Amino acid sequence: MTHRIDTTFSTLKAQNKAAFVAYIMGGDPDRETSQTVLKALPDNGVDIIELGMPFTDPAADGPTIEEAGLRSLKAGTTLTTVLEMAKAFRHTNDTTPIIIMGYCNPVHHMGYENFAKAAKASGVDGAIIVDLPPEEDMDLRTAFEQQDLALIRLATPTTDDKRLPRVVQGTKGFVYYVSVAGITGKALGQQAAVSDAVSRIKKASGLPVVVGFGVKTPQQAKAIAKEADGVVVGSAIVKTLHEDGPEAALALVKSLADATHSA
Amino acid sequence: MGKMDNLQYPDEMGRFGSFGGRYVAETLMPPILELEAAYTEAKSDPAFISELDDFFTHYVGRPSPLYFAERLTNYIRTENNGNAAKIYFKRDELNHTGAHKINNCRGQILLAKRMGKTRIIAETGAGQHGVATATVAARFGLECIVYMGATDIVRQKPNVFRMRLLGAEVRAxxxxxATLKDAMNEALRDWVTNVGDTFYCIGTVAGPHPYPAMVRDFQAIIGREAKAQILEREGRLPDAVVACIGGGSNAMGLFHEFVPETSVRLIGVEAAGKGVKSGLHAASLTGGTPGVLHGNRTYLLQDEDGQIKDAHSISAGLDYPGIGPEHAYLHDIGRAEYVSATDDEALEAFQLCARLEGILPALEPSHAIPRTLDLAKEIGKDGLMIMNMCGRGDKDVFTIADALGEHISEGTDG
Structure with a gap:
């Protein structure tokens, strides 16, 4: 529901804080561990959760997210499993927005309307479908509007002023600015360019703008939080979870959230 | 003789019916819109067309011959009491670099130069598209990086070495x-990271709009030539044209000119691997369902959760879990017919063609031969058929030796 997203941003804005958005891959390395981490994210300072749905061919992701997706698939995760994780999360938390993030084909296969209904019933608030640009997302957007779900669009360094209105038109909740032309987990974009892009997108959309792709450290998170309404960290958390386990991942999450909130 | 109207596809959204489109990350939308605009402008520029024609004549060696495969025809006639159609081969394996792929590479690289791009990237399966891209990039002095699955690198060693000799960097x-679909994922990752100076030269009639239409247009010379040649030789249109299909570029190139001629049957042959029922195949139309992958909506091999299934084929060039969206459309409207051939059938046909015609076909068109023979019997002795011999088999000799249990060289582990 868009109101969880709207409430989150307005509450943070009243406190003059940026949102900390954490991405984890649903079902990585297995359902149980992933559910435990998901449940603990809000207590460690996460304001909005991006819950990844795995896909065999994630052409916009770097190796960290790709491998996490393949581990998750190997453990038997399906799109339905990811929605069930959201539903289980809602048993103990009714305020933190959950955004499903992934690729079009599993959603297309389930059917856009079926997906929208299932997402709504699972307590999901919105989705980011990486390979569904504005030119192709009409059917899903219509299905989402009927369920009061937010279909969140991505803006990138290649989205110029001419194209920006098309990208922000019809988007809800917030806009996700990809700081660098590239795949997930690579270097962060230049701070000045990010600052400029955020103000352009805010002006065009009238929505909060969160920045992701390439944010790895608390210092980077803090710097981005000064410029944007929210900071997204994905690959760094996924990598730490894989290499050092849930406790280390949650410790990283907390340090990133604290840095974001202190900006 | 029937004519099909309404050939106004793809539409402005890049759709062939419900297939095609532009399913890419936002970062790639501006470059594919830029590409579309550049291509629209170039294809109506006489200078672009004439530069392309000149290259085809003097570098590629076009037109490729239309050859009457007399002994193959006699073989199938003998087997069927004299009742089988006359079989012609469109000899696109005689092109420079040994396959039809160069037709498309020249078109795209000419476009890249017009757009001021200096770095060419490509994906390759069998290595034919990689070799063709590396060749044209060398000829025009452009940096070239080819992504190739590690599995394919092993089974297509001669082509890997050829690409390196041509100055390209082959990235495993x-x-x-570790096959063609993964090479395509990696090429997309490269493109999204280097959109400023990089041109992605896609090797087949798939990917986001405008690639399926653009690659088809560059390959359509195959069908244009074949139509003129058969009219000259036989004074009439063929009853059927046949081509193998991985992504479907040689088939679309042959079909395009004949699509409006409804008396001509269009037959695409997919790779059935170890048999469609075995699950180990690459027959997306025969054994797949519609989905979204690599920028377009088309038929895909996928599981009940929309995850992409592994394709299987002895032919690295057909080993892909999708198919070009225009084929999906021609399939759904019933204009083209899609059948399949197994690894074993292709191997047998390879040997038959070698002995009867003195032509070593690539493993890809070897899949088209058995269905061409079946159809020749079905059509009967007054019939005329054209099969696209889209690539030569030199690159496949190690794979074939391996499949036949022969050891022909030290150091071949593929």
């Missing part, structure tokens, strides 16, 4: 199944 892709 280890993710997923």
């Amino acid at each position: 892709v280890h993710s997923g199944t």
